[in-house]
Amino acid sequence: MNKKIQVWLPLLFSITMIAGMMIGYKMRDNMPGKNFFSTDKRRPLQEVMDLIETKYVDSVKTAELTDTAIAAILGKLDPHSVFIPADELQGVNDDIAGNFFGIGVEFNIFNDTINVINVVPDGPSFKAGIKTGDKFIKVNETPVAGKKITGDQIRKLLRGDLDTKVVITVLRESQTIPFTITRGMIPVSSVDASYIIENGIGYIRLNKFSQSTYREFMQAMEALQKQGLKKLILDLRGNGGGILDEATSIADEFLDGDKLIVYTEGTHFAKKEYRCKRPGLFEKGELVVLADEGTASASEILIGALQDWNRATIVGRRSFGKGLVQEQFDLSDGSALRLTIARYYTPIGRSIQRSYTNGGKAYYEEVANRFHDGEVNSADSVKHDSTKMFKTQNGKIVYGGGGITPDVFIPVDTADFSAAFAKVFYRGLVSDFGYHYYLQNATQLNSFKTTSDFIKNFSFTEDNWKQFVSAAAKDSIRLDTISEKEKASLIARIQSSIARQLWRNEGLYETLNTKDKAVLKSVELLSR
Structure with a gap:
């Protein structure tokens, strides 16, 4: 019996294979998008790209040309159909996922120097000993201070695979200190x-x-x-x-x-x-x-x-x-x-x-x-x-x-405000001032235990306002002629920026909402 099965087995396999090929061929005709993937006829776009690659007078980067061609095609569709290049895809996916792998700091760049604005509580940098106010000198062996470096460039240096290590050399007061940080999952809260x-x-x-x-x-x-x-x-x-x-x-x-x-x-x-x-x-x-x-x-x-x-x-x-x-x-x-x-x-x-x-x-x-x-x-x-x-x-x-x-x-909120007022926000002076104010007054500010305590008892004095006016003047923005309404709005936003240094976004919005017209109107509607 076993010998008979062995004789017929090759024939059975052949019949099965042929039947599968015929079914697959029939299914191909019903596949959505079959014409797009069909190799029976080359599309003009591919023909043009091939000719450029093989015949053009100069050498060209065909990958970049292809990206440009795709973007041009999508531009004829709708504003929300977009092509995402490979080097940008990870960042896009991280935003959708609500997390990424990194060291867990918020930073800003002042005078070509990366300053740590906030450290994620219990994150990798927090555990390694990084503090608000630290200045990054090197990431591994790459110098990052005193150079024209963008936020995207520094993010690429700081992010990496889970559990990989990165050595950050920081300047703290007058000391240069290296920290070895193990990258972890950093949540991006909604x-x-x-x-x-x-x-x-x-x-x-x-x-x-x-x-x-x-x-x-x-x-x-x-x-x-x-x-x-x-x-x-x-x-x-x-x-x-x-x-x-x-x-x-x-x-x-x-x-x-x-x-x-x-x-x-x-x-x-x-x-x-x-x-x-x-x-x-x-x-x-x-x-x-x-x-x-x-x-x-x-x-x-x-x-x-x-x-x-x-x-x-x-x-x-x-x-x-x-x-x-x-x-x-x-x-x-x-x-x-x-x-x-x-x-x-x-x-x-x-x-x-x-x-x-x-x-x-x-x-x-x-x-x-x-x-x-x-x-x-x-x-x-x-x-x-x-x-x-x-x-x-x-x-x-x-x-x-x-x-x-x-x-x-x-x-x-900003209707009828002056050009000087707008420049303050365009150049990020409010958040910059809030950060430096925190560094100079950290002991006093850390005595506030809750946001409500801060809102009730913190006072932004006239001398503090003069310091802000002087900081704006260094950036060629004159605030000595702005209206009282604009001044009050700026002070409220400076206070919320200081609160953000203490309690991150929770502190920012809880402080800002005390003057927010939409929030105040909502409270009025719900209190009726």
């Missing part, structure tokens, strides 16, 4: 601040939607609930979006039943609905969401769902207006293509995507133009597309085609 403002009114600020955002949000909510949370302000100003699933998961915590949160659809992408799946953590409490022209994409998905279901009051200014969904495809050379595959629609069917028919330059300039045409100063100047009018469940009129318009308008 939650900038979370605290109780007053009377059970909580505040959470999200800066993006990464893979860890929902988990961080839930941790913040649970901590606030233990402190007596009854009403919530969710701050999404400047939040440019991120991962759609993270935004819908957070929406699920605010909406009950199996309500529709958002749906996506494209020519080659079947309609997909995202609905509530579970009982939420905050389905009944009063909710205010803050938005502005920097609120985009996944943030707008969350805001759109809450507004359509009348679940929240939206406070601030019209959002960015990005209603396109991207998917990232890794390419063979280590680069990636982030391609728009669908549009998303809010529960009542509105797309909030702005027009991009005039090209990417005009598309992004539209946001800047809001500052020139008065939209950020007056609710009456907000532009709506009257052909894309919708009604929410309670009959409120809302619009598609251009971002999400808030229910309560808050003008921009």
